Amino acid sequence: MIILHMPYCVFSLSFSIGKCYGTAMLNRNRLRIRLIVLIIPLVVAVILGSGIFASLEARKALVRVVNRHMVYKAEQLRDYVTSEWGILNELDLDAQQEYRIIAEESLKSYAVSLLRGKTENIIAFDGDGNVQMRIGYGDFPDPEPWSGAQNYESLHQGWFSGTLHGEKRVGVAFDLEAFGWTVLISEGEEAYFTEIQEIRYTYFWILASTIVLISILIAVYLGYIIRPVEHLTQTMQHISSSQDLSMRAQIESTDEIGFLADRFNSMISSMQRSYMDLQHARDAEESSRKTAVQRELETLNLLGRVSDFRDEDTGEHLRRIGSFSALFSRLLGQTGREQDLIFYSAPLHDIGKIGIPDSILLKPGRLTDEEFEQMKLHTLFGYNILKDAESEYLSLGARIALTHHEKWNGSGYPEGLAGEDIPLPGRIVALVDVFDALISERPYKRAWPPEDAFALILEQRGKHFDPALVDLFEKNFPAFRTMLGLPDFSLES
Ligand SMILES: [Fe+2]
Ligand SMILES: [Fe+2]
Structure with missing residues (x-):
């Protein structure tokens, strides 16, 4: 279900980011868009980075737990063999085949008692790669000799991970010197890491939800902060384009932006008063000019009539x-x-x-x-x-x-x-x-x-x-x- 939803979620997120950037390219001169474009990717990057880091750390921690668990079983098994082999040595029976068989059977029955999970296996092979012991509950294939040994030729003693019969496995390897065997106690990787995957999916949903939520919060909050600036800008644009000095900016807050709007309104009021004074002065001047012209024309008419008079x-x-x-x-x-x-x-x-x-x-x-x-x-x-x-x-x-x-x-x-x-x-x-x-x-x-x-x-x-x-x-x-x-x-x- 989660896997089915993931591509859709990734697509939606990518589409939203793409749309946001597309809008930003068309509105690069808008402060609100510029801030959103700057801040949201930054927040997304931080959240994703911290999520991925946490996921990797969780995987490492789980691997360490599994490691210790498997190592513990290996030590138990080795101690058991050492103890059994010591008894055989004391009885001076080590060279006798029948006692060795007994020891092996005893080892196998102890090994069975160590297994817990359904996909755990214990497998031992000799120096020629032939499987000498194979214990496990899983549907384990049975090639003889065990070809998987070749995959572990470079195997060093201790923790390993590799592919065995097409299945990814993790576990520990150690030598049983008494038998000349190399023993692997392993577990299907999927069994352990299914939990890791689930943690990752959970993380993914938490991250996606957080990113969407924070993006919305940022957009809303930026809108809240920027809106008075936008109103102030719109008022300025309106006044400059229409020359309408009766318009005033809306004062929406008492912060710096509110102060700016208040100062702007005062400035426009002052300009309006000056403009009206100027208009009155112009009207008076125009009236004086018309009067002067009228007087001049009257004088001209009188001058004409002087000649006419005679x-x-x-x-x-x-x-x-x-x-x-x-x-x-x-x-x-x-x-x-x-x-x-x-x-x-x-x-x-x-x-x-x-x-x-x-x-x-x-x-x-x-x-x-x-x-x-x-x-x-x-x-x-x-x-x-x-x-x-x-x-x-x-x-x-x-x-x-x-x-x-x-x-x-x-x-x-x-x-x-x-x-x-x-x-x-x-x-x-x-x-x-x-x-x-x-x-x-x-x-x-x-x-x-x-x-x-x-x-x-x-x-x-x-x-x-x-x-x-x-x-x-x-x-x-x-x-x-x-x-x-x-x-x-x-x-x-
Ligand atoms: Fe004349
Ligand atoms: Fe005349």
């Missing part, structure tokens, strides 16, 4: 110039920031008109050449007013103010720049300013029909205006028309 241009014109220019910027593929800049800067194009005398600026009729020369100066005035500002809006406004009357063919003012020497924002505002002025009603003129204004822009392609911008304007006219709120009309008309 001119016939309406606030509506300025608003449309900004939107019109920003749409151009978007169609040119410029960034949102660039679109924003031109949206707020374009309305400043005529801010220099505040330096032009009313007599010229508000003159209802046509300007003289001299007056027109003075009128041209509004570009330089505007540039000088805005050029030193650090604001990006005002800097761009300065460039637009300076260049919005330049013409693509170089016939504009104040510098007579031509082509791409004119900054792009100046070229854009030149086009949108003229178009919007044409379609707007002024005290000295009626609003042009949009198709006529559109035709003029196309006609001035490459003369007054950048041909690429005119093409873009033409191609996307529906978008400009919608933005300006103009009625639909056929472009061919």
Whole structure:
């Protein structure tokens, strides 16, 4: 029964160890697995080693007991023969065959009395290997002469173990000099060592049970020790991956690990407070920044209206110039920031008109050449007013103010720049300013029909205006028309 269960038990144990190591290889970064892999094999090795050592020592002890038992019988037998032989010598009968036979028979009957176990045997053979005496209860084969003697040729006097007729036997050997015999008192090894085997099986079960039990205890105990560390690690991982500073580690004990968890929680609380302070500071800064931007844009709007105040241009014109220019910027593929800049800067194009005398600026009729020369100066005035500002809006406004009357063919003012020497924002505002002025009603003129204004822009392609911008304007006219709120009309008309 035990033998039937042993392979299954060994297999189960090997499978468990293999599985444990397999898991360990997949989870080498886990502290719990690393400790289990380290400690359990160590404990198993110690238990197995001590068990095997104890088993070997038990076998040695039993062998010594058997040895003494057999030696005792051998001494008894030898003493008996010595005594009998002494009597024969005293009677001077040793040479007589009949007395020798009597002595032998007497020896045999004494030998029988020595045997106890069913597998014990006493066998004596002469110098030629012929069996002279064979006494035993076992089913002993009967070859004559005894071939087993050859197995014991090298047999020295004393304890032996060997194979006799295919059976493993242990015992003692000694010489009966009076008869010239060698006598073996032996016992089947199995009879003695069956008990050893049983001890081994018992050991095996004790060892296997102990190993399984201790392995389970180690795993459970390590789990108990490591669990708070794992919880702490999971909390750290969660916080680092989710940035959720409201989470806290669970404090499960008052030992060092509990202390670590407590310190960790304090640290996270401190971080959370700092983070919230930072967030509030950021919100306040963002609010201040938005307010500053709002103020700047308000100022820009007011600046635009300053020029508007002295001119016939309406606030509506300025608003449309900004939107019109920003749409151009978007169609040119410029960034949102660039679109924003031109949206707020374009309305400043005529801010220099505040330096032009009313007599010229508000003159209802046509300007003289001299007056027109003075009128041209509004570009330089505007540039000088805005050029030193650090604001990006005002800097761009300065460039637009300076260049919005330049013409693509170089016939504009104040510098007579031509082509791409004119900054792009100046070229854009030149086009949108003229178009919007044409379609707007002024005290000295009626609003042009949009198709006529559109035709003029196309006609001035490459003369007054950048041909690429005119093409873009033409191609996307529906978008400009919608933005300006103009009625639909056929472009061919
Ligand atoms: Fe102007
Ligand atoms: Fe204008």
